[in-house]
Amino acid sequence: MNNLYLTGLPRLRHLLTGLLLLWLVVTTGWAQITPDTTKLPPVGVDRRTDSLSSKHSRVIADSVLKQRDSVFYSGLKRRMYKHRLTRQLYDAVFHDVYNSQQSTGEVSTIEVNPFKDFEGRVIGDIYIRRLGVFGQSVYDTLRQSDNWLERTANKLHVNTRERVIRRYLLFREGDALNSTTLRDNERLLRTTTIFHDARILVVPRTGSRQFVDVYVITQDVWSLEPNGGVGSLTQFNIGFDQRNVRGLGHQLFAQFAYTGTDPRQQAEYQSRYTIPFIGKTFVTAQAEFLYLRDLKQGAIRLYRPFITPDTKYAGSIELTHTQINSRVVMRDDSVEYIPLRYNYSDVWFGRSFRLFFSEGDSSVRGRARLILAVRNTNYQYLWRPPVTNDSNQLYQNSRTTLFSLGFSRRKYVRDVLIYGFGRTEDVPVGRTVSVIYGFDNAELGRRTYVGLNYSQGSYIKNLGYLYGLASLGGYIRSATIQQGVLSFESNYFSPLLPTGWGNMRQFINARYTTGINRFNNEYISLSSSGSGINTDGIGINNDALRGTRRLVLNIENILFSKLNVVGFRIAFITFANLGMASFPEKPLLQSTLYQGYGIGFRLRNENLTFNSFQIRLSYYPNIPNNTIPFRQAFEGVPALRFRDFDQSAPQIIPYQ
Template sequence: MDTHTASLIRLGWLAGLWLLMTVSVAVAQEIKIPVPDTKRDTLTLTDSISKGIRDAKQIVRDSVFYVNLKNRMFKRRVTRELHKLLFHDMYNSRIKTGDVNEIEVNPFLPYQGRVINKIYIRRLGVFGPSVYDTLRRPRSWLERTANQLHADTREGVIRRSFLLFEEGDRVSPDTLRDNERLLRNSNVFHDARIIVVPHEGSRGFVDVYVITQDVWSLLPSGSVGGLNRFDLRLEQRNFRGLAHTFTNQVSYNAVDPFQKLEYRGRYIIPYIGKTFFTGQADLVQTRDLKQYAVRFYRPFLTPDTKWAGSIELSHNRFPRYVVFSEDTARLTKLNYNYNDIWAGYAFKPFFSFLGEGDDRTRLVVAARFTRLAFTTRPEVRADTNQLFQNTNATLFSIGLSRRRYVRDVLIYGFGRTEDVPYGSLAALVAGYDNAELGQRKYLGFKYSKAHYLESFGYLYGAVSIGSFLRSKTTVEQGILSLESSYFTPLRTTNWGNWRHFVNFRYTMGAERFANEYLTLSGRDRLGINNDNLRGTKLLLTNFENILFSRLNIVGFRVAFVTFVNLGLVSYQTKRLFQGPLYQGYGLAFRLRNENLTFNSFQIRISWYPNIPQNSQPFRPAFEGVPTARFRDFDISAPEIIPFR
């Protein structure tokens, strides 16, 4: 048996083992999403009374603690003003969040099939009210002034581009829930809520109220290193209330020998008309990248979306592209044109998959064509720089997707409603690549699954395996990837609410090209940038504890974070577990205002005891933290499993 066949067998064996474990756990535990029992039997009544007693005790503990603290701080003028600045009366999060931290039945079910008579749009100010308390007022003149300066999303834009239903349609509970999620997931709205009320004088008609709250859309940022060096960035995520995103960034460095002035620009038009296509244009003129790109795309926004697809055209030029290998790094020039188009169709299957068939399950078929044509590159041969060969890939996929969502709070956000996906996805990808160095076939498989239990937490697992095949026994650019993530239920203490997060990732490459690599470097990996943390096999585990405190500094909520990052990485010529265990430990103070488009900010202190060529083990940092996103279970374009 040759090494190529052995590599393929090892990949298949590991993937099969991971898949068997994932499915076995799901079948053995029969984890289902619990929903409240609507029947008021004795057991339900007893549970409700017990829960009410627990909540009442928590309210008393929280109230006594913060009332005593308030009394002590109000004895002096300075501490009294400090208390007003830092604290608001938020003794119990369950009262504040209402039904959003419960896994509940669909509230629109009682109105299923009724005709929508009128749709009313209610737009709230950025600061002050919320979709669960529309009468709340801004707390200061600063918030009132900001509300006056902000241009709310136009009512016509909401009706035309963000609603999945119209007047005269019959109420579909799933459509209304999906529409709430669609509004919340856009970068225009902080939160959204849909309310259905019976139309006065009629049993067959209802009125629908759509309540939205924008985020503060203007985001300036930058840095100044003197008169001869600065970086300015201005992003408007709701240009003139049209929901368009317009981003401009200008950088200047008078001593840069290659290019003194740099520019990045992007314009995005979401959900054009009722087509739900999004248009995007990019212009980049920096010292290391020149890019012109345009893209139109429509994803499978909901399980009821039948058609999806995209088209993308771009020209890219890298004057100084860094090519890494196992022990070297060199600069080269790259120019290439990239063309990509795909389309997919989703429909209800006539069978169930692993016992999960229901009205939210969709069978998706899709096709994709991608062309990569280089005009400037290093010399390409059968054993050198294969990564830069011209390619014309055609891929086909068939997959089964089942996805649902529940609402919760204080996961990745600091109080906004979050839609947590659960379900499963299985997709098979096959195709061929008419590459410059010869035609090759591609075969890949992906499977992922997630469960969410109020008493257990959220558990997600995924396996991906794929490879090009030059012949029946010759593997090229193979990959096996295993991922898992977990977070605990929300726990309440006197100081706030906390969760634990655990993330695991294992990636192994087989017969990868010489200039392909994985890395532990980066904020979302080990937490430190270092060119020595490279290889073709990677194992990474992240542990994070977050305490969402009750501190509120000028509208910014404060969270206290501790983390541990552990990683292994090696090239194909070495065993993964024979290398050093790279480590990172630290704590951070994270601040975020959910009404702003700003990233979270954090002050972080980290310790990296054994990173190679690292002269500073202790590292303080003040940085922005992008909001993390859940892995969803929608099937998109057929893709070659990325090596990352």
């Protein structure tokens, strides 16, 4: 939504404004262009139609936020920029604050918490406004779908039910309004898989200095994603992913595959059902069943994360039964399949305590937390190869108990065009430190575990966003470190650079990992699928790209173009992936620098649950046993998530 300010001398300003309005009326036939800026009267909601009236919607958009309709001004600017004279006239009259901040990547004035003016006032009524998937937006509820396909899709989609939306609210009628809680609640709604975007508005009651009403506006994503493929009459797969079953917020994934020529198992099936935020407990339940060729698994989970910095309690319970043919690449490059069958249980609980500091900017004061957590995991093997001190140490029966003490301080900055294609993105800013200590009671002896994590991320003025993570951990037995790991990771993205074709960002990710006295056949790899920032390797699978140490550098440039095809935004990418891996007998920097380069483009419609579609052409000049250096791919790219600064279950630092 644009926040526009008139500039220039008063008389000239009025004259130019009059000319603009007259020109618009003549050329477009829009007669009413001045929004209603009267004070908001008491607002009624027709719960049968679940909609505010057009007048009330206009009042909310214009009076509460004191900003004008984004579609009107975007259309006005687009029309006037077609001719040199009218473009100069537009630039002389209007200063486009919102769009200029979006295009430069600077932190927007929207970061000023809009709820602070109502701090401490009593929340009266809470109204829910549910928007259609296509056409409208939370910043312009008056916009309508402009084609029959979108209108038909809106009718077919079942919007999230009002009672379900209320489960996601961190406040209720009669509470004293907390501006930070409302800001966190907006972010929580946006991070769910069922909403494309969300917005909360606070409206003072007429004639009352004590009460305010709250409007929660949500826009669903299209929730049904079919998937499948056909190779022949005897080789096919079909399935779907429903992210919002009948508007209840439940998620159902199911897939069936058939390969008639495979003698081991011809039919495969997998399914998963998730019920988020049961009641008002913020507990999520999930059941999963896999019946695949080399993996049979059943699992049930209950979990509650630290949703916001104000969440006091978190935890989870997971029970899993697994039967797997584990594929292991040996040091001599031979491949073995090891049959395993085991039960796994995982239980953890955490408690958060608020810390107060006077230093720092006001937006993060009171956001610091001290988190205590305990976790117990248990592996019980029912079927495995013999375990000795020299072989198969990974498959021990074991019970591990971990304790963690952590410090977390975080806030979120709203930005656009990072991992999304125009939706609001909440970028975490802050730091976290955690210490892990515990015991591993395994068949081959008892070991002590010690680990340390430190991470920090923030915007650097005029330079972009930088995130860093350092981790060190390992088991200790007889004063010797076993299965240790040391890793560093850094992620960077630049400010938006406006160009004539769209907005551009640069992404740079670097990762270094080394193992310390790892077991035999433990290693890390440069192999992975994807490209650029969407991979933790160099974008190609190859068993030769292995070692106990690894260094990876991913560089990607993304041009978010202005092209829009049936609601799909198009981004053009170029990338370079560089990596090295080695075993202890050879220094890492003396190993081969494996390389991958490529170009391509991605398509995404943010109103759909589908992954981004990517078409890329890659070149790998020096991969061992690779007879095809040029490769092309059409693939789905899942949406990336930011590394947050929350604390969760104590965990063994992963060797990956």
